Amino acid sequence: MNYPFQNPDLPLEERVSDLISRLTLEEKIELMCQYQTDIPRLGIHKYKHGTEGAHGVAWLGEATVFPQNIGLACTWNPELMHRIGSVIADEARVYYQRNREINGLTIWSPTVDMERDPRWGRTEEAYGEDPHLTGVLSTELVKGMQGDHPFYYKTVATLKHFYGNNNEVDRGSASVSIDPRNKREYYLKAFEPAFREGRAGSMMTAYNGINGTPCNLNHEVNDIVKKEWGMDGFVVGDAGDVLGTVMDHGYTASYAEAVAGSVKAGIDSITDDQEISFQALRDALAQGLLAESDLDHALSNTFRVRIRLGEFDPDDRNPYSHVPEEKLCAPEHAALSLRAARESVVLLKNEGLLPLKPDISSVAVIGPLADEAYTDWYSGTPPYRVTPLAGMMEKMDGRSVHFHSGLDLVRLRCAATRKYVVVSGDEKQLVTAVDDSAQASMFERCDWGWGSETLREVTSRLYVTESEAGLQATAEEARGWFVKEAFRFQTQEDGTAALMSWEGKPVLADEQGRLLVADHKEASGASFIVERVQDGIEQAAAAAATSETAVIFAGNSPFINGKETIDRPDITLPPSQQALIQAVYAANPNTVVVLVGSYPFAVNWEQAHVPSILYTSHSGQELGHAVADVLYGDYNPAGRLNMTWYKSVDQLPDLMDYDIIKGKRTYQYFDGEVLYPFGHGLSYSRFTYTNLQLSAPRINGDAHVTVSVQVRNEGPMDGDEVVQLYVKAQQSRVPRPLKTLKGFRRLHLAAGASETVTFELRAQELAIWDVTRESYCVETGAYTVMIGLSSEQIAETVVLHVDGETIPPRLLSEPVRAVNYDNYSGVFIDECREGGESIRLAQDNGWIAFHDVNLGDSPATFEARVSGHIKGGEIVIRTGSPDGPVAGTCKVIPTGGRQAWTTVQAELTGLSGQADVFLTLKGEVQISWFRMV
Numbered sequence: 001m002n003y004p005f006q007n008p009d010l011p012l013e014e015r016v017s018d019l020i021s022r023l024t025l026e027e028k029i030e031l032m033c034q035y036q037t038d039i040p041r042l043g044i045h046k047y048k049h050g051t052e053g054a055h056g057v058a059w060l061g062e063a064t065v066f067p068q069n070i071g072l073a074c075t076w077n078p079e080l081m082h083r084i085g086s087v088i089a090d091e092a093r094v095y096y097q098r099n100r101e102i103n104g105l106t107i108w109s110p111t112v113d114m115e116r117d118p119r120w121g122r123t124e125e126a127y128g129e130d131p132h133l134t135g136v137l138s139t140e141l142v143k144g145m146q147g148d149h150p151f152y153y154k155t156v157a158t159l160k161h162f163y164g165n166n167n168e169v170d171r172g173s174a175s176v177s178i179d180p181r182n183k184r185e186y187y188l189k190a191f192e193p194a195f196r197e198g199r200a201g202s203m204m205t206a207y208n209g210i211n212g213t214p215c216n217l218n219h220e221v222n223d224i225v226k227k228e229w230g231m232d233g234f235v236v237g238d239a240g241d242v243l244g245t246v247m248d249h250g251y252t253a254s255y256a257e258a259v260a261g262s263v264k265a266g267i268d269s270i271t272d273d274q275e276i277s278f279q280a281l282r283d284a285l286a287q288g289l290l291a292e293s294d295l296d297h298a299l300s301n302t303f304r305v306r307i308r309l310g311e312f313d314p315d316d317r318n319p320y321s322h323v324p325e326e327k328l329c330a331p332e333h334a335a336l337s338l339r340a341a342r343e344s345v346v347l348l349k350n351e352g353l354l355p356l357k358p359d360i361s362s363v364a365v366i367g368p369l370a371d372e373a374y375t376d377w378y379s380g381t382p383p384y385r386v387t388p389l390a391g392m393m394e395k396m397d398g399r400s401v402h403f404h405s406g407l408d409l410v411r412l413r414c415a416a417t418r419k420y421v422v423v424s425g426d427e428k429q430l431v432t433a434v435d436d437s438a439q440a441s442m443f444e445r446c447d448w449g450w451g452s453e454t455l456r457e458v459t460s461r462l463y464v465t466e467s468e469a470g471l472q473a474t475a476e477e478a479r480g481w482f483v484k485e486a487f488r489f490q491t492q493e494d495g496t497a498a499l500m501s502w503e504g505k506p507v508l509a510d511e512q513g514r515l516l517v518a519d520h521k522e523a524s525g526a527s528f529i530v531e532r533v534q535d536g537i538e539q540a541a542a543a544a545a546t547s548e549t550a551v552i553f554a555g556n557s558p559f560i561n562g563k564e565t566i567d568r569p570d571i572t573l574p575p576s577q578q579a580l581i582q583a584v585y586a587a588n589p590n591t592v593v594v595l596v597g598s599y600p601f602a603v604n605w606e607q608a609h610v611p612s613i614l615y616t617s618h619s620g621q622e623l624g625h626a627v628a629d630v631l632y633g634d635y636n637p638a639g640r641l642n643m644t645w646y647k648s649v650d651q652l653p654d655l656m657d658y659d660i661i662k663g664k665r666t667y668q669y670f671d672g673e674v675l676y677p678f679g680h681g682l683s684y685s686r687f688t689y690t691n692l693q694l695s696a697p698r699i700n701g702d703a704h705v706t707v708s709v710q711v712r713n714e715g716p717m718d719g720d721e722v723v724q725l726y727v728k729a730q731q732s733r734v735p736r737p738l739k740t741l742k743g744f745r746r747l748h749l750a751a752g753a754s755e756t757v758t759f760e761l762r763a764q765e766l767a768i769w770d771v772t773r774e775s776y777c778v779e780t781g782a783y784t785v786m787i788g789l790s791s792e793q794i795a796e797t798v799v800l801h802v803d804g805e806t807i808p809p810r811l812l813s814e815p816v817r818a819v820n821y822d823n824y825s826g827v828f829i830d831e832c833r834e835g836g837e838s839i840r841l842a843q844d845n846g847w848i849a850f851h852d853v854n855l856g857d858s859p860a861t862f863e864a865r866v867s868g869h870i871k872g873g874e875i876v877i878r879t880g881s882p883d884g885p886v887a888g889t890c891k892v893i894p895t896g897g898r899q900a901w902t903t904v905q906a907e908l909t910g911l912s913g914q915a916d917v918f919l920t921l922k923g924e925v926q927i928s929w930f931r932m933v
Contacts, residue, residue, distance in 0.1 A: 008313040016300050028295045029281045034271045046101035049269050053107040054378040057091045060103055063380035064333040071344035071617025073127035073642035076722045077746045078140040085144020087333050089154040093323040105155045105309050106202055110138040112190050113165045116665045119568040121168040124598035128642025129666040131189035132741045142198035153308050154320040159194055161206035163187050167655050168567045172248035175209030176658045177828035184769035201233035201305050207241050212831030214249045216241050221266030234268035234301035243272045255280035260289035268298040329383045341619040341626030346639035347682040353611040355633025362400035364547035365389050366540045368446050369555050369596045373623045376558035382621035388553050391624030395632045402543040406580040409534035411440045415496045415527035423457055423473045430471040431513040448560045449574025451488040454478050466501055471515040479559045486560050496527040537580050541587040549590045552581055555597035571602045571649055600645040636684045636719035645676035661735055667791040668737035679724050679790035685715025692787050692796035701778035701804035704762040709787045712754035722746045723757045726786040733807050763802050770807055771820040778804035809854035812932040821848040832928040833899045840926045847882045847920045855911045862888050862906045864930035868895040873923020879915045887911050892925045
C-alpha cells in the first residue's frame with residue numbers, strides 16, 4: 001500500500017504531516033531517540049542518527065582519513081573544504097548502502113565551537129579562534145556534505161556543539177557566563193553562516209550550560225537557530241546530556257522534567273539511554289509536561305530530513321541513491337587527502353635551511369613522532385598510513401637516513417624480588433620472573449609529560465596496557481576513551497619507582513609474578529628499578545652529528561594529556577621533547593623541527609634557536625608524503641595558523657573565563673606579544689601587495705564596497721598565498737577589536753606572476769551588538785581596512801567612512817535587562833527562570849555599569865526584580881564610577897532561594913543630566929532587570 005508520505009510528487013510538508021498522522025503515540029515515543037525504531041506496517045525502517053565524520057567517515061571500517069580539523073582550518077581553503085565534504089558524503093553513502101539500519105546519513109560534523117583557549121582538550125576538532133574563518137570553512141564543508149540538489153540531501157551535517165563549549169573540565173555540569181556582545185559578535189557568529197547560507201540540516205547542543213541554563217534547555221535553539229536563522233531540520237542532544245540535566249547539572253528533579261524541557265526547547269532527537277528516555281517521555285506525557293503535539297513537532301523535523309535523504313522515494317528520483325562501492329577509499333580520495341595535508345602545513349620559521357637541498361647526502365630523522373601517523377578519537381580507519389620517516393626515505397631514494405626515536409630503552413626490575421620483567425606466554429602477560437638481564441624484555445619508554453608515559457615492548461612493537469588479566473603487551477596503539485596504555489612512574493625516596501595506572505592505581509606483583517593493577521588508589525604497590533639500557537637523547541644527538549641535516553618530529557599523542565574529557569595542563573612541549581630538541585641542535589645546528597600536533601605549542605626556545613620550524617596537525621593517511629614534499633621543496637607551503645600561538649599560559653585568563661573582550665582573548669583583543677600571530681605562515685616565495693583600493697571611500701550602513709589589491713609572487717617558486725582582509729573601527733561607543741578578519745582568499749601564483757584580488761565588504765559586517773536596543777548596529781565613523789600576510793603583518797591600509805548610526809544615550813525609565821551592561825566586575829551571568837537572565841556575584845562585591853545614560857527629569861525611584869537567596873544583601877546606585885556619589889541604596893531581603901524573585905524599590909536623589917550609572921551589588925543579591933523612574 002502506498003501512503004501520501006511515500007509520494008515524491010507531493011509537497012514536502014504534506015508528506016511529513018501525513019507520515020506523522022499515521023503514527024501511534026507509542027510509536028512516536030520510540031522514534032524520539034537516536035536509534036529510531038522501525039514501523040513495518042508503514043514501511044518505515046530503522047534509522048540511526050549520528051554517523052561520525054569529523055575528518056572522514058569514522059568507526060564503520062576503512063575510509064579516507066583527512067587531516068584533523070585544526071589542520072584543515074590551516075588551509076584557509078573553502079573550495080577544498082567543499083570537496084572534502086563531498087568525499088565524506090560519498091563514503092558515508094557507501095556504508096549506508098551496506099547497512100541502512102546502522103550506518104546513517106546524518107553526520108555529526110563539523111565542530112564549530114570557538115577556540116578562544118588553546119588548552120581545550122578538543123582543540124583538534126574545531127576550526128580555530130576566529131568566527132569568520134570558522135564560519136566560511138565549516139559552511140563549505142556542510143555544502144559539500146549535503147550536496148547541491150534543490151531537494152535531496154547527499155548526507156546531512158550536524159553542527160556541534162551549540163554553544164560555548166571550549167573546556168572539558170566539568171563540561172557536563174558547568175555553566176559558562178557569556179554576555180550579549182560576546183554571544184552575538186563571537187560565539188554565535190561562527191554557527192550562523194552554516195544555517196543561513198549552508199542550510200545545514202541538523203545541529204547538536206553542548207553538554208555545558210549557558211548563563212545558568214543547560215544547553216539542551218536553551219531557548220535560543222528555537223528563538224535564534226530555528227526562527228531567526230531559518231533552520232528547518234532537526235536538533236539532537238549530545239550523548240547523555242538530556243538525562244545529564246538531572247545527573248550532572250542537577251537542574252531538574254526527574255527525567256520526565258528533563259526530556260519535557262529539552263523537547264520544548266528544541267531538541268528533536270535524544271541521544272541517551274533509550275529505555276530510560278522512553279519511560280521519561282511516557283511519564284512526561286502522563287504528567288502533562290509534554291503534549292503529543294510536542295512529539296509531532298519534533299518528529300516532523302527528523303522525518304523532514306529523512307524524506308529529503310531519499311529514504312521513501314524511488315532510487316531514480318534521488319541522484320545520491322547509489323554511490324559505487326569503489327568510491328570508498330578511492331584513489332582520487334587519497335589524492336585529495338594528500339592535497340589537504342600539503343595545504344595544511346604551516347612554515348612557522350625559516351632561516352634558509354628549507355627547502356632541503358635536492359642533493360643532500362644524509363639526514364637524521366629523529367623524534368617520538370617521526371615514525372608515527374596517529375589517528376584521534378573521531379578519526380576513521382585509514383586504508384594505509386605514511387609516516388614522516390617513510391615519506392623522507394622515499395625522497396632520499398637510497399641515500400643515508402639515520403633514524404632514532406630519541407626515546408630511552410629500559411628494563412624493569414622488581415625491587416623486592418630483584419627479578420626482571422619479561423613478556424611471557426601467548427597472552428603477552430608481563431611477569432617478574434627472569435634473573436638474567438639478557439633475557440629481560442626491553443621497553444621503549446616515551447614520556448609525554450605531566451605524569452603520562454607509555455611502554456612499548458621492543459620486539460613485538462606492542463604497547464603495555466591494562467587488562468582484566470593484568471598488564472599485557474598487546475595494544476597496537478595508545479588510544480581509547482580511557483587510555484589504559486598511559487602509566488606514571490612515581491620516584492620514591494630510595495630511588496626506586498612506583499608504577500601507577502592510567503587512573504592512578506598502583507601496579508603490584510602477585511605470587512606468580514604477574515603485574516596487576518590494584519583495586520584502589522590507596523593500595524600498596526610494587527617498587528621497580530628502572531634500568532636505562534640506551535640513552536635515547538644521546539643516541540639521537542649522535543645520529544644528528546653524523547648527518548648533514550637533522551629533522552626532529554615532536555608534538556603530542558592525540559589521546560594523552562589533551563582530548564575529549566581532558567584539557568591540556570600546559571601549552572608547552574613535554575620537557576623530554578624539549579631536551580631532545582636542544583641536544584640535537586647542539587649536535588647539529590642544521591636542525592629542522594616539525595611539530596605534529598592537535599593544538600598550538602609554546603616553542604619559545606625553538607623559535608629563538610632552531611633555523612626552521614614547521615607545523616602540521618595529525619594529518620591522516622598521507623602525513624608522511626605531505627611533510628616530506630614540503631621539507632624537500634616539492635610543495636611550497638602556504639598554510640596559515642587558525643589560532644594565536646601564545647608564549648605562555650601566563651598570557652591566558654582562567655580557562656572558564658569566556659569573555660574574550662574583557663579577557664583580551666584571541667588576536668581580536670589580545671594586546672601582548674605572541675609567539676606566532678593568527679594568520680601567520682611563511683612561504684618559499686615572497687609575495688608583495690600594492691595598490692589597495694576601495695570602490696568608494698564612503699558608503700551608508702546598508703551598502704557594500706569592493707576592496708581590491710594587487711598581489712605579486714616575487715619569489716623563485718610557484719606557490720600559494722593567502723590574502724587576508726581585516727577591519728578596525730577607529731572610534732566606537734564600546735571596546736572594539738584591534739582588528740577583525742572579514743575576508744580571505746587562497747590563490748596560486750606562478751613565480752613572477754601577479755593578480756588583482758577583490759573582496760566585497762558589506763557595511764553590515766562591521767556591525768556590533770548594541771546592548772541598549774538589543775539589535776545589531778553599524779556605527780557611523782571611519783574604519784581602517786587592512787590587507788595583510790597575517791593579523792600582525794599588515795601590508796596595506798586604507799580608510800573607509802561609513803554613514804551608519806550613532807547609538808543614542810541610554811534610557812532607564814523602562815525595564816532594562818541587567819545582562820545588558822556596558823562593563824562589570826566581580827559578577828557572572830546566571831539564569832532567571834521567570835524569563836531571561838540575571839546578574840549574580842562571583843565574589844563578595846561586584847558591580848555592573850550602564851554608560852551614557854540620559855537621566856532626564858531626575859528619576860526619583862529605583863525599581864528592580866531581584867532574588868535575595870538566604871542572606872539577602874543590597875544594591876547601591878552610584879554615578880561616574882563604582883566608587884562615585886551614591887544616588888540610592890536598595891535593601892534586598894532574603895527570598896528563600898536563587899529563583900525566588902521579588903520586586904524592590906528605593907528612593908533616588910541627585911540624579912540629572914547624562915552620566916554613567918553603576919549598580920554595586922553586595923551579599924547574595926541577584927538582579928534580573930531594573931528601571932529608574
